[in-house]
Amino acid sequence: MRQDAVRGHLDGLLLAVLEPAPLHGYAIITAVQQRSGGALELRTGTIYPALNRLERLGLLRSTWEAEGGRKRRCYALTEAGARFLADERTAWQDFTAAIGSVLNPVAPHPHPHGQGA
């Protein structure tokens, strides 16, 4: 799959994987990969700027945690983030419905006994 295809839907993906529990960046990548059955492989250059942006927007909140001597930046969904995620889910459904109805239109009456297709 073209990785570029996530364009416009990245924010929703990030917020969605953070919904059950906070995660750090590296874990977000693997979570998206696993949830999508390996289809989506986000890059660090993609998610870190996005996570910063989402935090600036108040949709995420990050805290530094120490796992051993290693530092992790853990991202958690805020209430605004949860609301935004709900909107993104609605937008996603509208989007797929729109594209889908063009790509696979409902057949205009296949006509059981007409002078056929």
Next chain:
Amino acid sequence: MRQDAVRGHLDGLLLAVLEPAPLHGYAIITAVQQRSGGALELRTGTIYPALNRLERLGLLRSTWEAEGGRKRRCYALTEAGARFLADERTAWQDFTAAIGSVLNPVAPHPHPHGQGA
């Protein structure tokens, strides 16, 4: 809806509306608009370059037709175009499945009485 959202799916949309019958550019715009229930409004600056590209790729074939004194360039799906459209439909399903499974994961069994999972 962000028009930009069609990014990466435009080719499929164009081929799909040309599947039932050939259309000229202006009619393609209105066809996509109608089929999507008004959600998708493509611009001339979007579709004309795309149509030219698809013709160069051999997925479309165009013919100039005269409606009165007015000239129309009519685009028709080629066999290669029909095959490409089939691939695009498959890719669309894979894409929505991937994003969808991240955005709306199957709930891991709230489970009334088991130590599930």
Next chain:
DNA sequence: CCTCGATAGGTAGGCCACCAACATATTGGG
């Protein structure tokens, strides 16, 4: 001890598909 792969976080620059704006021409109604 040193190296290497996995883990972890991050920046800089490039690409390209789509968009906004513009240009042109015909037809028909007010």
Next chain:
DNA sequence: CCCAATATGTTGGTGGCCTACCTATCGAGG
């Protein structure tokens, strides 16, 4: 005559994701 709708295109800009790169820690193996 002028304007809106129909009809086809081009040019330049933008923005979001990717490629490539950099730093650093930890554990395993040589």
